[in-house]
Structures are given as C-alpha cells and as structure tokens.
Amino acid sequence: MNRAPGFWWQKDSLASRALWPVSTLYGAIAGHRMYKRPRLSPGVPVICVGNFTMGGAGKTPVALAVVRMLLAAGKTPAVLTRGYGGRLKGPVLADPEVHTAAHIGDEALLLAGIAPVVVGADRVAGAAMAIEAGADVLVMDDGFQNHSLAKTLSLVVVDAAAGIGNGLVFPAGPLRAPLDTQLQFADAIVAVGAGPVDAELRTIAADYGIPLHAAVLAPENGADFEGKRVLAFAGIGRPEKFFESLTACGADVAGTPFADHHVFTDVEAERLLARAESEGRLLVTTEKDAARMKAAKGAVERLHAASRVLKVSIDFADEGPKALVLAALGARTARNAKKGWAKVK
DSSP, X not given: OOOOOGGGGSSSOHHHHHHHHHHHHHHHHHHHHHTSOOSXXXXXXXXXXXXXXXXXXXXXXXXXXXXXXXHHTTOOEEEEEOOTTOOOOSOEEOOTTTOOHHHHOHHHHHHTTTSOEEEOSOHHHHXXXXXXXXXXXXEEESOTTOXXXXXXXXXXXXXXXXXXXTSOBTTTSSBSSOHHHHHTTOSEEEEESSSSOOHHHHHHHHHTTOOEEEEEEEESSGGGGTTOEXXXXXXXXXXXHHHHHHHHTTOEEEEEEOOTXXXXXXXXXXXXXXXXXXXXXXXXXXXXXXXXXXXXXXXXXXXXXXXXXXXXXXXXXXXXXXXXXXXXXXXXXXXXXXXXXXXXX
C-alpha cells in the first residue's frame, strides 16, 4: 500500500476538489453496503475493531488488548482478519510455525501469538471455521464497514494526531465511507495518541452520543533504547508515530519511513545496514516490520537479525473499553435496532 497523499490531511485542496465526483460515487456505494442486513449472526459475540479511514490507526494493538481482556475473562476468543499483504485467500487457521507474512500478512502473525487467528476475505466462512475450532467469541481486526457478520460491539480506532483528515471519502480523502453513515454503526471511539484528543473528534463524538476513550501506545521495552543512537525504520500507517515513541524513550532517532505493509528489498536492506554501521546507530523497527522480515533471505534476513524491536501495547485512559467488551459477552443479538433492522435470528 502506498503512503497516504498529503492532500488527504488538508481541509481544502485542488486535488480533493478534482476527485470529489469519484469520491461521491465511492461513498454512496460504500455507505449503501454498510446499511445492508448482515448475512450471518454466528451465535457468539462479535467484537469489531475497525477505523473510519484508510491506513493504520492502531487497530491491531487495540485488537490485541481486546483479546487479552477476553482471555482474562475466561473466554476462548478467535480473531478474524483479512490478512492484508498475504497471498492466501483462506479461510485458513494461522500457524506461525508454517505461515509467513507473505502467506497471511503481518497483523495475523502478531495476533496468532496470543489467540487463534482465521485469515480470509470471507468473514462468514472465517467465523464458521473459528467457531468449529472452539471459539466462543470473535474479534474482527478491521471489517467495520463489512456487513457480512452481525456485530455485537464496534470499537472504532482513530489516530488522535491525524484524526479524520479532510473529512472526505476516498479517493478525495481518507474516509472509507461517509462519516455520518459510519458514525451510526460505531459503539465507541478509541482515540490513540499522546496528548489531548483532537477537538474535532470530541465534537463529533458528542454530537452523535458516542463514547470517546483516549489511549496511548505504551512502549514495553523503551528503557532498552534510552540514550542510544538509533536508525529507526518502519512500514506502517504513520511511521512518524513510531519515531516519536522512540524519541520519547530517550533515543537519538534518525528515522526512515516506508509505505504501510512495505516488503523490504535487498537493496533497501543493504542501505539500512550500511548507514547504521557508518553512523554508529542501532537498527530499530516495529513488531509488524519484524514479522514481515522473519522468513526473508539474503540482505533482508541480515537486516532482520541486526534489528531490535520496540514493543508497544495499548494503555487505555479509563476502564470504558473493558466495560464495553465485558458487556458485549452477555449480549444475545446484534445492536442493530438503532439502524431500523429486524433482529438477526
């Protein structure tokens, strides 16, 4: 996936104006799909962790946190994910001993470290496989706009620093569907990022009566990099967020950003290795990037071996998200009366 164009984060630009007609058509189709009746109510709670926009916002760390909440509650969760960046269409049960990021994507590998993960574009087929394997609750990593499964709870993750950009639908802006449509399906917003939550986001949440919960990505091993000169590289939705985290840990950071889900080449690996050596810097990357390099050969294999990983986890500012997750376990139907749907049997 290419990096998001700069005009997505500008309130008014010639590019967004030019793309507005296409954006309107795309938004109408995407919005219509969200209103469709779900194809399946799987008989177990379905907790969706999604976002309003294209690209990363912190969904996977939030999904990991939700899975840990469920495990602590004595449940047997399974994660459903498309496996972006992987070539297997699925559904397939992720096996870190067999599959690589090239097979099932980097997010699936990370999630499979703590719970069963079913990878596949068909969420209904994936749900059936997960339940057959023993899952009593499903966590969807992404899929907020997907209508195929009836959702019990939808947590929408937003990067508090980036917000919703120019508020326009793809390709004129970063939104996956019109915002007013998406807000009707959101049970809560999780704003991820240090510092105050974007004022516009607070206003939006208040206008629609949606709870907003702040959270930060907290480094788990930040002390390892305090006082170190590091060459940080990342192919995630917003690499700058990763570089800022390392700086907050006390590191002297030189950052090299790549596109989201970037697959490193030998040439790029050689350049990073050479620069780190010439500048006397420690190579540091994200867990997702390390997962993508794990089964590589040649220079990328050497880059993986030479790189340290900054591990992060979600730290919620309050108990709201946990309360919502635990409450969802007792729900017997999807929360769709608000949309005017008949309850899914």
